[in-house]
Amino acid sequence: MARISAKNMPMLKVIPLGGLGEVGKNMTVLEYEDEILIVDCGMSFPDDEMFGIDAVIPDFNYVLDQNKTVRAVVITHGHEDHIGALPFLLDKIDVPVYGTKLSLGLIQRKLDEKMMDKARLMRQVTIGEVIKLGRFEVEFIRNNHSIADSCSLFIKCAGLKIVHTGDFKIDYTPVDGEVIDLQRLAEIGGGIDLLLSDSTNAEYPGNTPSEKKVGNTLMELFRGCKSRIIVTSFASNIHRTQQIFQAASANNRKLALSGRSMLNIVKVAQELGYLKIPEDVLIDIKDVKKYKDNKVVILTTGSQGEPMSALTRMAAGEHRQIQIKSGDVVIMSANPIPGNEKMIIDVVNKLFALGAQVLYSKNTENVHASGHASQEELKLIFSLLKPKYFVPVHGEVKMLIKHAEIAKEMGVRASNVFLMQNGDVLEINKREAKCENAINAGITLVDGLGVGDIGNIVLKERKALSQFGILMIAVAMDKNRLVSGPDIISRGFVYMRESSDLINKTAQIAKGVILQCEKDGIKDWVDIKTKLKNQVGDYLYEQTGRNPIILPIIMSATPAAGQQSAGAGRATNKGETRNVRVRQSQ
Ligand SMILES: [Zn+2]
Ligand SMILES: [Zn+2]
16 A cells, blocks of 8 residues: 655645634634534624624534535533534534533533434543544543633644644632643643644733632622622633632522523533532522621622623613612622623613622722633643644634734744634645635524524614614505505604604605606606605705615505405505505515
């Protein structure tokens, strides 16, 4: 058998479908010949312009169209930006999912919510385990992060050694005592071909503080406090939750949970053994009022100011059980995810206005610690692994660029650092690596039950509606002859009752357009509608400086067969039609 020389060796492709140039929807495809391995499958939240959109997920088409064998999805940890899109992928293809116990527990919860029966695809791994997946071999290496059971991946394929750090930090005193496995990273170091590493905190010098530090701060704050305490943090940050329970217990306070995801995740984490709730501490939110203020803690969702979350409802005075009162201490034990700052400040202001004392990172140290590595930790990874090639992942452009600089500082050759975007294809073998091609890696929008049915056109319309509203022109026509109308209806444009002049004039202009069309022999309704849109649009812009969506609706007032009696087939002057076949066209 002829040996394949390195020169002719096929290339392994590494294609990020999400997570680059953004913090969210992480998903990376590794492709070698006819096999694909997927690392993570996350979602992100819609930006301000995406009206009504619930979630944004990666475009899976590349994976679905390739006619290749998708060996598995391997999950680094159970955060939404790594597992959130998985149900949508599993809806399209049956592919085994490998992850640690907690990651799979959280995935299962999502599948249950969607009533999807995919338990047969779940493959639980133990940290340290090596899994053979076709031509890929994946080792799960323990790391530290703001969720338990988080892993970095050591992947071997085609003689190449790749490390994907996943989200990580280096915490020498983690809450569960399980320090990131630096020893293993040192063992595999030296011969690493490609490193993909978390860039979220690449702009921050020094080291990210230990989670324990937050625990100590909370303990101190609870100890000296005579008031009711409300703490908000990420529901998935189980170690934080653990420390809040401990601080409550040590200070003889009961703890009540508020918010659906908080209740759900605490339940899953407790069932799987990741959370130890001290005896007699947990109470129902309904029972909070039975205890003195200095005997309770409320742990709630809403650390990001999410509009429907429990803390936001408390701040707005709309929470059923908890009314914020003067003297309450609210601890924001989380930092804003980029983009959420405004919503959070709004909640903080409302809480202050209600008389609460709000402790957050701006006025209190160590109420939160990030789950991502700062510069010195990132450097340690470079010095342990000594990768030949490097791709910064998981971050906005500025974070990726900073991480690329750190890589060069740490001795990676500048030409071996690849600043990639979603869809870029890195091709690598033992001899070389290049990034010259790209595939289409767009986004898929989720709106209610619809996945991918909302595109740019609908979004543009929603934006226009939100800015200027809508004005409808309803007419009934018999062929090209006006029978009734035009009736003008507007929503979100002007207050109709106080704008009768404008509305009447608009109706006159619309009528003029139709009569002119009749005169000119224009019969095609599409043409008539275009003229209506243009001329009415011009008039409204002239009068108001606004561009509402103009929606002409022409109803056919052709008399129905056999109903030729007088009066029948005539539209009323209110735009209603009696005894006529009405065909609506928009
Ligand atoms: Zn994470
Ligand atoms: Zn992440």
